[in-house]
Structures are given as C-alpha cells and as structure tokens.
Amino acid sequence: MFSLEKLDKHIAECRKYVEAGTEKQSVLDMCVALRHDLVNATEDDWAAYNELTDHLPSENDDPALIILKGQLLIER
Known part of the structure; x- marks a missing residue:
C-alpha cells in the first residue's frame, strides 16, 4: 500500500541519486510534485x-x- 511516508522515503533516496549524478532532476521533481498533489488527497x-x-x-x-x-x- 502506497503512503506519504513511503513516498517521502523514495524522494529522499531519489535526492541522493540526483546529487550523485545517477538520476535526472526531472524524476525528483516529478516525485515532489506527486507528493504535493497527494497531501490533500x-x-x-x-x-x-x-x-x-x-x-x-x-x-x-x-x-x-x-x-x-x-x-x-x-x-x-
């Protein structure tokens, strides 16, 4: 089951990958935007x-x- 807590963990992990240069910033931006949308779900x-x-x-x-x-x- 998906939750904001799981999404927060994914965002933190994705942020590390972006900082290391192994993931695109756009992926992190998408995850952050999804979290913003789900706050009021x-x-x-x-x-x-x-x-x-x-x-x-x-x-x-x-x-x-x-x-x-x-x-x-x-x-x-």
Missing part, C-alpha cells in the same frame, strides 16, 4: 491510486505491457 483518491499501483506491472516488465496495462487502468 481524499480517501477515494488514495483508494484509486493504490488500485492503480497494485495492478500495474513491475518496472522490470516489458515497457509495452506497462503502457498498455496503465492505459487500461486509467480508462477504468
């Missing part, structure tokens, strides 16, 4: 977001599968 928003993250394939799966499944989940 309702229970329904969290339920929808967790459903999406629960059903999306792993980042190690075929990119086409991730895109197609993500599109189907968003349309739903």
Whole structure:
C-alpha cells in the first residue's frame, strides 16, 4: 500500500541519486510534485491510486505491457 511516508522515503533516496549524478532532476521533481498533489488527497483518491499501483506491472516488465496495462487502468 502506497503512503506519504513511503513516498517521502523514495524522494529522499531519489535526492541522493540526483546529487550523485545517477538520476535526472526531472524524476525528483516529478516525485515532489506527486507528493504535493497527494497531501490533500481524499480517501477515494488514495483508494484509486493504490488500485492503480497494485495492478500495474513491475518496472522490470516489458515497457509495452506497462503502457498498455496503465492505459487500461486509467480508462477504468
């Protein structure tokens, strides 16, 4: 289950990667923007977001599968 606490950990880790030069600043900016959006999320928003993250394939799966499944989940 996704939470602000988990996102904060990811942001801190991403910040270290950006500082080390192994990650792009845009990735960190996206994570920070997501956190900003989720601060005021309702229970329904969290339920929808967790459903999406629960059903999306792993980042190690075929990119086409991730895109197609993500599109189907968003349309739903």
